[in-house]
Amino acid sequence: VPQDALDYHLGITNSLLQFAVTLDAMIKNADDPMATLALLRTYNTAEENVYTSFNALASYQKRKLP
Numbered sequence: 001v002p003q004d005a006l007d008y009h010l011g012i013t014n015s016l017l018q019f020a021v022t023l024d025a026m027i028k029n030a031d032d033p034m035a036t037l038a039l040l041r042t043y044n045t046a047e048e049n050v051y052t053s054f055n056a057l058a059s060y061q062k063r064k065l066p
Helices: 003-028 033-064
Strands: none
Touching: 003 033
16 A cells, blocks of 8 residues: 555545444344434444545545546
8 A cells, every 4th residue: 555545545444344343233233223223323424434435545546647
């Protein structure tokens, strides 16, 4: 990973981890409607973070192209 792209890759890694943890929690709490409701908001945030981090990497890549 290029040194100046390290933060972008770290952002993607963290957002995907957050997304995976949220999905695991949703599976474990599938029988609890209140937990599922609370996790749904976390899911939406995690999804947005994945989208944002990949967009940031794509913007970085466009700036680096000759």
